[in-house]
Amino acid sequence: MPERDAPIDPQSVKILIADDDPGLLESLRGLLTIQGYPVRTAAGGGAAIEALREKHYDLLLLDLTMPELNGLDVLRFMQAAGLETLTVVVSGNSTVEDVAGALREGAHDYLKKPYEPAELLATVRNALHHKALEDANRTMRARLEKSERLHRVIVNNSPDIVFVLGADHRFRFVNSRVHELLGHARRDLIDRSVFDLVEPEDRDKAEYFFEQAASPHPHIRSVELALKPGTPSRTRRFFEVAVWPSSNSDDADNGETLIYGTARDITDRKESEAFINFQAYHDLLTRLPNRALFRDRVDVAISHAQRSGTQLAVLFIDLNRFKVINDSLGHTMGDRLLQEVGQRLQACIRKGDTLSRFGGDEFTLLIPGLASNEAAIQVADKILESLQAPFKIGDQELFVGASIGIAIYPDAGDNLEALIKNADIAMYREKSSGKTGVRVYSPDMGGHPPRRLQLEQDMRRALERDEFHILYQPQVDTETGHMVGVEALIRWDHPTLGLLGPAEFIPVAEETRLIVDLDRLTLRTAIREMQRHSRAGYPELRLAVNLSPVLVERDDFVEDFLGILGETGFPPDLLEVEITENLLMSDTPDTVHKLNRLGAAGVQIAVDDFGTGYSSLSYLQKLPIHTLKIDRSFTHTICREDEACIVNAIISMARGLHMNIVAEGVETEAHRDYLRDLECPMIQGFLFGQPAPLHTLLENEALFAAPTTCQ
Template sequence: MIQQHTAAPRAAMHPVGYAGMLARRPDLPTAGVERRAQSGHGGIAKCSASSLASQPKKLVDSPKPHRIVVVDDDTGFRESLCALLKSRGYAEPATCTNGQELLEMLMESPCDLVLLDLLMPKVSGLDVLGMLRQANLDVAVVVVSGDSMIESAISAMRLGANDYVRKPYTAEMLLFSIETVLRRRDLEKSHRQMTDALAQSERQYRFLVEASPDLIFTLDEHFNFSFISGHVASLNGYLADDLKGKPFLSIVFEEDLERTRYTLERVGHGACSTELRFVGRDESAYRHYDVSLIPIEASAAKVFLGNARSCRIYGVARDISDKILNHDRLAFLAYHDALTGLPNRALFCDRVGLAMVQAKRSGMKIAAMFIDLDRFKLANDNFGHQKGDELLKDVARRLQESLRETDTLARIGGDEFTVLLPGLRTREDAAYVANKLVADMRKPFLLADVEVTLTASIGISIFPDDGEDIETLLRHADIAMYHVKSHGKNGSGFFSNAMDEATSRRVSIESEIRHGLEVGEFELHYQPQVDAATRHIVGLEALSRWQHPASGLLLAGSFIPAIEEIGLMPAFTYQVLETACRDLRHGCELGYDMPRMSVKVSPRVIEQDDFLEHLLGLLHQYAVPHESFEIEITENVFIGDRQKVSDRLLQISREGIRIAIDDFGTQYASLSYLRYLPVNTLKIEQSLIREIERSDDKSPIVRAIVAVALGLGLDVVAEGVETEVQAGYLHQLGCRSMQGYLFGQPMGFEDIAPLLSRRAI
């Protein structure tokens, strides 16, 4: 608006006239006005310095925060206007003498209000308004000009000026205009901020709703959808618009409808939740959801939804289909084998327990079978574990086909299966099924286009004859299976009490062996090896003995197989090696000229990765020369990984440790092995020596072994020499070393010491 300096127009423009304004605001000064004429400027209002000084100063706690710029080419006007603004609590205004300076200033830092003169050199006020409008700068403009032409005022207002005050002016008029414009600007700024905040909040809310993995919806008083998030499309194939206005129950799975109706009716009494299934758009599948329903008051619904329809329920549905699927799978795996899908031990035992209860009521028998595949490990090693798993699946299918629907086949691990046969009248019924399973297993399987033949060993126990509880019945079936395997495999057999006694004895021996190793009941006896010509002692063979607290001294043959079976052979062998090294060192410290020491080592221990390191550590610890130590291996070491054994023996030989083959000629060794293996000694097994009964007896095997050894430059030791006839014959053949009762029995280190001092027998 265009503000006049006379009172009448001002009063006409504002409901409160100048007199009323002054009555309400006695603090507003009435500035003196001095008129002076300048070329090109018309009348210019100027507040005199004496007038401003005579006005009472208003105490201001702090400057008003607005930044104001005064633009006028009249220095006196700029100074008087700045003084007026400062007296009213405004911060020190910035000043410019022309429009060019203003534009440069606004480019560097913004301001809230520009008090602009129109009549300025170079760039007029109207030009400045045009540039501000074109640049879209956020700044308010009050024109304070002496231009009396109404067209100039109209042009200024059209170009974006917020108010127009003509010179000369009264202080209250100008201040009122400034405060009005700034107040309006503050209100507009606050409104914009509030609008932006609301828009941002709405965008954030919509983003959260649409981006949420959950399905968010509202229902009206008739349980129809009034809002549903767009996520429904990716879950069930619907579009949000497809469901608006439709009943909530229209997408609920039929079997869950009654429960869902009950839940919806209860929402009025408070929030509730339930699990239900939503059908897809094609109604061919459904998914599981965990649904939370919250009641909404009608007034709140109207505020949020912006319509007259009452929103009764706010709901959130979370898809838990994967969770349900995983739960079901975990529940399945808890009672089934992951590979074959058969029941596992837990489910099998549960069914055995149920069958026992039914058998007691009916007076029938049940049979528990323990099945072990005899040749599976060979196939698994040859074809790999993946093909081995396929073979196990084929075995499971074949076994299942041979059983009744009421029978239970389970896999309890590896290549071991169990079978439950309920409702039997006689033991022969179980035997018939077992024989059928054994026969079916003999049929070849096709694996990787190769026919693979397996056999099965089956142990059978009968309830209630062989056990009246689950654990006993299964344990007896297991014992019967091991009895079948130990007697040739590929068959079936029933449990007997004699088997239980043998098993109990084996368990007892295992416990006694472990205890014996801990307390040092095992010891070494040494049997001398003598030179066939001079009868001088050239070696000692270390033989294990068990000083059993109840049974007395036991030979190695009575406990070595048990040690091998229970997996203690590495620990036992390392203990034997350490004892032999310690005794060898002790003999040297006593002054004996100690002969070579020979120690048997199991093939399984030879294949241990740390065997050589452990052996070298013991030799170093007891300062035993490597050439004084000999490792005896049996021929069955060659039936395993021949390359691995060869590499290991070569490593041992490179360390200067001797290698002997024990019991040569009685097991699996091929003479061709001797051509590339680092063997130093062949030991002829004593059963071959016993065949020599007369001095003219011709033993072709012994003669051949000695001839081969001599031809290859190997030493030969004949074991079990008991007569001079045997000794003479062997010496005649060229056998250089012998051992046996003819020269001395195995004895403790204290007993063999006198022989070592003499060195001759």
Template sequence: MSASSGDAHGSVQSSQTGTELGKLSIPMSVHRYAIEASANAMIITRAEPPHFIIEYVNPAFERITGYRAAEVIGRSCNFLQGDDGDQAGIDEIRLALREQRAGNAVLRNYRKDGTLFWNHLFIAPVRGSDGAVSHFVASQYDISQAKQLESELLHLAHHDELTGLPNRALLRDRLLHAIACARRDGSRMWVAFVSLDRFKVINDSFGHGGGDSFLKVIAERLHAVVRGADTVARWRSDEFAILMSDQHEGGLGTAALERIMTAVSVPISYEGQEVVLTCSIGVSGYPDDGPGVDTLLERADIAAFHAKNDGRNCFRFHTADVNQKARARLRIEADLRLALERDEFVLHYQPQIDLGSGRITGVEALVRWQHPSRGLVGPVEFIGIAEETGLIVPIGNWVLRTACLQNRQWQQEGLPHVRVAVNLSARQFVCANLAESVGAILSEIGLAPQDLELELTESLVMRDVERGIGVLRALKHLGVSIAVDDFGTGYSSLAYLKRLPIDVLKIDRSFVMDIGSDDGDAIAASIIGLAHNLKLKVVAEGVESVEQLDYLRVHRCDQVQGYYFSRPVPAPAFAELLCVDGGHIIP
């Protein structure tokens, strides 16, 4: 058969002989025009192996591939695959041609300009009047758009929408593969959890839109700092997971972790500000820390938690000791959730003494946990967990109400009036109705506002100064006193300090302990002078010696508290202190 257009049309006519369609009284010109009008590419080839030479292509073929009919007639169809011949679908088509039967496959083809398009190819044999196969007719359906959509959906199913990084599902798949390879090769691999420190402050300061911008920057940096064979995935809102193979003589060199921390801490410019983020990293390794995906992920997460507990901006490897601490923490958390309803919390009270009169004029309420099996548990062991779980809000509310009730009871018993100081947590401070809640408690109990002092840490107030000022003003409007605790350990500026509606600065115990050294003396004296210049009272906490007391008295510190006078004691013991000589502790 010639390669002319007329011959091709003839082949179509002959192809219909012996078919049901050929029995219909439809002119063959209609068949020809139908093929030429088809939106799908149609090809007719000889049934002669190995090349199956093209004899006809329709206009849709020319439009889809960019090749003119004259450029392809007389050639094999193989040129459409270019150099991409390693396709499973090609084997299926070759088998169908060899067996002279119908077949179909999805193939990657390439246009004349080299661009890829996907086509679903259907071939069928054309038999003559004698039943022998003389030609094959092929139809190509361009499914490039469907493949593009499939690719996008697959990407969305396995990647984080915000950062474009692999998501948890893809990380788990790659981790399964990495474990299998490490088991086969006798090698090791590592999972590093990268948890951004205090990211909630970013969201509070810049909104979630700003937080998303920071996360995208961090994602790009993490991807850039690891090796091409490693996987960086987004695990949770502000946490990333990195899958790494051996990097340093059969282990994971700390230099790799330090590179990650350095990349995260590079300042980020946002809305005219330079913001520095840090991260805490926890690392688990196969096979040392577990044989499976879930175990490795869990232990890397635990190690990251301990990195945060150890001061943040550091990394920790999982060890048996870390695992034991994690189990202990889970037990404490479970018990802590029941402690309020079981009425297991108690308050101890530490007196604050006025250095001018020597009398007890204030008292700080400090929470303790009377655990049913562990005995009296100090706040260091549970306050951090309460903060993380959100339990600090109901616990803090209980402390506030109980301290106010106790102070009112002392007053009703005729004891000297004192002002009770209660610490506010970060979670309480950001509650929208804080001032209203405090006011309601005072009104319900009948305690005068001037008999309550609320203590906040310096760093807590400075996180969002403008909002903090608004909250403090609302509290001051109630008539309560405001103290800034641990002063000197945070990052206050004098410009902001002057604007804060506060009454008291508390000198951190670390500076009181240093009294007697040149630096310690200078810092304590400076804080006292600064406070007095701002018309604020000063309380020194952690006083434990007569030398510290004498120094603070000489430098006109207003009040002191510490073990030199009394440890925190239960309410009845504090009432006894008030009864002794009208509460005079210092002669």
């Protein structure tokens, strides 16, 4: 805003003079022009109006007594048009009534003719300064109005609840989001206490927070609170509430301390946190506690039993016939069966007991506050009885039983590991007897865990100690005898059992879901080794890796798999994943979608051990299958006419579907020659050597020419 005595730059203003006296017009023009003012003249009221229509003027020097259209007519035109030009009346013959009328019509000042030049210039300067002040005030008001509009837009369209509380913690203002998020009407909240909105369990926390927030030096600026909904149809929501107290007397009419605040809806985040926490401590398939939560519950129960001198029992429950059902009907059916088994077992236990899914088809049960061994046996018998009725899943009626081992604290162990191990031993003793029943652990059963449990424990340690490594079996072009690809095979160099093949540990890995880590390890290691040898100058080979159905069924399978390819930069068209017929036969939309996504990314897909599963040719057209691998059982008997017909039929079918063929289990030259006669394009087997490290195969001149350069 300009200062009162600040000079006005003459060149910055525009002045219009309206008079019917040409001599006076020139006199005024000359006087003002000498002072540096840009001036335009209008000879009469009509000319003045035309000039005002053409452009804006800061100041109008106006004669009242002009013929045709006089000064009052010009003033009325300016008012009607809403012009902001300041007007000074310069007139000699006007009456007092004329001057008063001019002032009523919006004139700013009056100067009587004849005038003194100094008086005229002073009047012009004062008028222009007044005009500058008016313009500055008008600009400031416009800015304030714009700021207020912007403030209202921001507050009313904020994704958060914006509120103002008085010193009494009652609402002075709240925006419309409170209705959108909680269903409370804004008007109903004014003068209500903020604590009326807080759920009872958070009331104490809220009172402490708002009390300290109003202190001169608050140490907590935000808090998470559950707030009540305004209507029964809504559910409560969680908010992160942040506040900024102010004691500025300008903020309120009475100068009270106001608390400005926002409440951000964090319900989705809280639900995500709860789900993540649930995932960490529960099996997502059965919704039962997992091992981690079971361990916590057992540790607490043992501590209580030590203080109270009571007993507890750990039951190890292993389902019978589950593997047969899972392998024959598919993992989807197996998963549904596990869910229903979990529900039946849950119905057999007390509120204070803990049932968990231990892994695969195994469950564990904690019974704290045990009155006697017989009480644990009664619970186990109740479980066995509940499993006798068939499970109706889809159009299938399924029967499963269970073998149950019981370990009693403290006789069978004073910690979780000992109790689980001994309950497992008792369960396997019962299972090995060929009966479906219950057995309580006793020291004469021995102290060593069964091989399966020991393998699982060793496998977990082996993953941490890098005891697994990858060997490769060559895939050979039948015509040239040259290696064109390799299949990656995982091996376990067990510290006490020696080198273990997949048949010895893969079933345990699949039951415990450790197969997910093994498959990822195989893929990453094989890609890394292939890339290292490619950089050394060896030509690129196709890499084949096996994928377990357990891995494929995971929700994040495709993203995880393609993420590894993206991280390593391995070409998708050089990678072939081998899956089983049983996985394809599950024929779920989810499986089809996942495999189609891999195919779309350029990854080749092979059906392993083709011909041994529940074959259906429909999936060969439905899915992006690139390769069929003939099972070794057909290769071994290929010299028999009936088996040769089967192999020939598979090769012909694959050729008609534009698929590649790899025959596994080629161990003799007769096998090789027979398959070559059948025009099988690729073969693999012990004829070309046992699975070996990649560098060993690449240096075998019989399989592969030496590289052009080695570094």
